[in-house]
Amino acid sequence: MQIKKTPLKDCLIIKPRIFEDNRGTFFESFNEETFQKETGLQVNFVQDNQSISKKGTLRGFHLQTGEHAQAKLVRVVKGEVMDVVVDLREDSDTFGETFSVILNEQNNFQLFIPRGFGHAFITLSEETIFAYKCDNYYNKESEAGIIYNDEQLDIDWHLPKEQLILSEKDKELPSFKEFTNS
Structure with a gap:
């Protein structure tokens, strides 16, 4: 597993190690022990979700607040998305900053999104299968x-x-200013 830091604190791009042979490919999408050792972060995923979307579908910016806040590990199983996050942690040095990355079935990148981030993605391929784990x-x-x-x-x-x-x-969500009162 390769872990690359993004400009936003604790928001990480994860590239799993992929094994290929004449049957196809295999990779471990998450290993708690390796993740904790490599990042210093502890996460316990409790829910696994999947969406199927056609080209142009924009989902977000979404988040859960308070005691139900969620960290997520997101990836594309089929197709391609532009994944975007915004840091909404008011005590963060990167509060209000955004980051985007292309996730697709070719690069197999995963994005770890800490609690306190707004998350959105847009599908860029004809059909996209998007999977994510929540803590x-x-x-x-x-x-x-x-x-x-x-x-x-x-x-x-x-x-x-x-x-x-x-x-x-999603068409009726508040602005950043309204959401943060800043």
Whole structure:
């Protein structure tokens, strides 16, 4: 497992070691002991999720707040996404900063997203299977988010606005300023 730091504290890109032979490939998507040894972070995943989306689907920025905050380990099983995070930890040196990375079935990158981050992704391929582990259970009352097109965050989603597919809920999320009261 190779771990690369991003500009945002504790947000990491993880490249698993891939084994190939005449049957195909194998890799370990997560190993708690190795992860803790390499990062110094302790995480206990309790929930595993998957979504299937068509091209242009934009999900996020989502997060769970308070005692239901979640760290996530995200990856693409099939297809390609641009994955974007924003640091919403007010005590962080990188508060309000964003980071994006392309995740796809070719590079097999995974992104570890610490608690306190808003998370979003847009599908760039015709069909994408997106999988992620969470270290806390989903709680509807603790869900929050920020509008995808917030001017302060200024994200280039790589597709024209008219090609974006959003849920009604995601169209109504508050701005970064409204969310953080700053």
